[in-house]
Amino acid sequence: MTGPARVSEKALFQPARTVSAPVSLRGVGIHTGTDCAVTIHPADAGSGVHFALDGGGSVEAAVRNVVDTDRCTVLGNGGVTVSTVEHLLSALIGLGITDARIEVTGPEIPILDGSARPWVEAIGSVQIRESSVPRPVPPLSLSAPILVTGKNGSFLAASPSDAFRLTVATVFDHPLAGTQVARFAPGEGSDFARDVAPARTFGFIEEVEALRKAGLALGGSLENAVVVYPDRYSSPLRFASELAYHKLLDVLGDLFLAGGTLPLTLDIVAVKPSHRLNVEFASRLWETAARRNLEVPIGT
Numbered sequence: 571m572t573g574p575a576r577v578s579e580k581a582l583f584q585p586a587r588t589v590s591a592p593v594s595l596r597g598v599g600i601h602t603g604t605d606c607a608v609t610i611h612p613a614d615a616g617s618g619v620h621f622a623l624d625g626g627g628s629v630e631a632a633v634r635n636v637v638d639t640d641r642c643t644v645l646g647n648g649g650v651t652v653s654t655v656e657h658l659l660s661a662l663i664g665l666g667i668t669d670a671r672i673e674v675t676g677p678e679i680p681i682l683d684g685s686a687r688p689w690v691e692a693i694g695s696v697q698i699r700e701s702s703v704p705r706p707v708p709p710l711s712l713s714a715p716i717l718v719t720g721k722n723g724s725f726l727a728a729s730p731s732d733a734f735r736l737t738v739a740t741v742f743d744h745p746l747a748g749t750q751v752a753r754f755a756p757g758e759g760s761d762f763a764r765d766v767a768p769a770r771t772f773g774f775i776e777e778v779e780a781l782r783k784a785g786l787a788l789g790g791s792l793e794n795a796v797v798v799y800p801d802r803y804s805s806p807l808r809f810a811s812e813l814a815y816h817k818l819l820d821v822l823g824d825l826f827l828a829g830g831t832l833p834l835t836l837d838i839v840a841v842k843p844s845h846r847l848n849v850e851f852a853s854r855l856w857e858t859a860a861r862r863n864l865e866v867p868i869g870t
């Protein structure tokens with residue numbers, strides 16, 4: 571029996587990357603229904619991703635700053651919060667952006683078309699600047715598998731590997747949505763912009779009606795979400811398994827909070843993931859890898 575190929579830890583230090591110029595997008599927030607604007611500014615190599623909050627102060631995109639995971643991921647600092655950060659963070663991790671100052675006007679990140687594609691296109695319009703200096707943050711790696719479990723058989727597991735691979739399964743008791751599987755393996759030809767970014771937010775019609783009655787999802791519309799009816803989708807899916815690919819997009823966005831780059835030596839499997847479970851997993855991953863980095867000095 572052979573284990574995964576050993577990869578030099580030094581080779582896993584990823585380059586620091588930022589946007590070459592500020593880029594802005596604006597639109598409605600899906601939960602609050604308010605008009606929100608975001609400008610992504612370049613930032614120094616190694617500084618990380620920080621949201622400059624409307625109302626003062628800033629918060630780093632790090633798992634210790636998560637204050638809520640109910641229906642979206644919320645970051646906060648000193649009582650000021652920014653909601654629905656996951657699709658923007660997914661675009662950043664997918665494009666390898668490690669450093670940015672993100673100025674936010676409004677309480678949440680705009681939902682746009684419900685996917686990460688508008689962020690990928692906006693960032694692509696200004697190009698990405700790569701620093702010759704690698705990030706000072708040690709790579710996330712594990713010496714043994716980790717597992718977090720949630721309700722109804724949901725779990726996320728990571729095991730040491732020779733490359734980053736992420737497999738996500740969604741399981742719905744629904745004639746149309748059923749079981750879907752999505753897979754993202756950049757070393758095996760997956761492309762974030764093509765394969766993951768276009769997958770849109772979705773909701774089942776009965777959930778959507780309940781949220782509306784409760785005064786939630788105020789910005790939700792057929793322009794920014796796929797509504798799943800018993801026998802049809804509100805618009806044609808962009809590709810097969812779009813629902814599972816959206817969940818994969820969400821897992822990647824929440825994974826950003828565990829260190830700001832793809833963990834290049836982990837094979838991750840997520841079944842029925844949710845933001846709550848993703849953030850618990852990111853937290854466990856960050857703590858376990860940090861402990862390991864203390865025990866195993868980089869370069870040995």
Ligand SMILES: [Zn+2]
Pocket residue numbers: 656657771816820
């Ligand atoms: Zn999402």
